[in-house]
Amino acid sequence: MSEKNAVLIVEDSPAITLLLKNYLGKLGYSEIYTCDSGGSAISTFEGLASQGKQPIVLLDFMLPDMDARSVLTQMLEVKPDVRIILETATEKDDEGIKELIRLGVYQYIEKPIRFETLKNIVETIESEQSFFEKESNENKLAEQSSDEIKTKIKNHIDFILKTANQISLDRIIGLLGFSDDLVTEYIAELENKGKLIKLDEKKEIACNQCDSVRTSQIFFCPNCKSSNFKLGKLIEHYDCGNVTEENTYHDDKCPNCKKELKALGVDYRVMQNHYICNNCDEFFPELSTEYLCLKCENKFKITDARWKSSINYKIINT
Incomplete structure (x- = not known):
């Protein structure tokens, strides 16, 4: 084992x-x-x-x-x-x-x-x-019998389909790590059985180095570029201008001037869903972002991305 x-x-x-x-x-x-x-x-x-x-x-x-x-x-x-x-x-x-x-x-x-x-x-x-x-999957497959290859491919595709409601052909190929006729054959088999419904083509962000659509957005603080942040609620006290997290206002008193907060909209306002950086303590309504390729680990901005289109499928879970 x-x-x-x-x-x-x-x-x-x-x-x-x-x-x-x-x-x-x-x-x-x-x-x-x-x-x-x-x-x-x-x-x-x-x-x-x-x-x-x-x-x-x-x-x-x-x-x-x-x-x-x-x-x-x-x-x-x-x-x-x-x-x-x-x-x-x-x-x-x-x-x-x-x-x-x-x-x-x-x-x-x-x-x-x-x-x-x-x-x-x-x-x-x-x-x-x-x-x-990360080693070559094609080499691994070459060492196995045809039946073993088919079983592995089917099992992998079945598992991938359990994790989504819709998925593109490019995404399936990206998650498998290789392209093969057996992949498209099994997708067609699932479609014939009514387990997949073919939709329009889907355009997806692709890595500008390796062309993979296995990418993820990476978020970071616009000020210090740290990814160490949290989503929180802020309170701004109008009298002294203090803006800090809600949990710093103990017993409805401003942590800066110690005055009691009485009327929402008159004494203070609540700023919902702001991101607070744990490194520099700055806060923002939106984070900065770039993309990370999960295949080759390249980072790139949306303006530098490639775009790929492939058939999109709806998964029918029965």
Whole structure:
């Protein structure tokens, strides 16, 4: 039996952390790291990556010090092929969850966590690991029998389709890591069985170096360029001009002048959904962004991107 991956649990609930750690231990995982904040998670992840490890990450959607998108961004910059399992009580149809999935989250698991679901996900990651290694997949396939090749391709495509409602042919090929007639043959087979519905062509951002559509947006502070940020609520006190996070206003008093806040719109205003940089303490309604190629690790701006079009499919889950 091959050695299992390390696991990094990023969860601020000690009870959930303990349950996850005990269960993963029963599955045979011995190298398990736990963090209760985004900052400690990034440091631990960087340390593991520097040792050549490829940890599976269980990431809580809500963390006390950092936005989940910030954690995702920083981990992707360290290892673009990181497998992150997002755990949250929020519905999958929530726009925030869907955005994280689009940006590079590998899988999504609902709270309360069903351990059988977690088992299926981590077992799939382990079994798929060698297939997604950076060595030539064509060479690996050449060493296998025709039946083995077909089975592997079908299993990989089936798994990819479970993670999306719609997906393009270019995206499937990008996730597989190679193009082959067997891929298009199996897609056509699924279409004939009514498991896929062909839609119009989809235009997607592609890397300006390797042409891959496996890209993710990377977000950072417009002021200091750090990706260490969180989404928060700010309060501006009109009398003294103080603008700080809501949690700095204790007992409805301004942390700067100590005056009591009485009337919303008269004494103060609330600034919803602002990003607060943990490094420079500046705040912004929008973050700066660029793109990261998850295949060749090239970074590029939207103005420098290539665009590719391919057939888009709707997945019919029955």
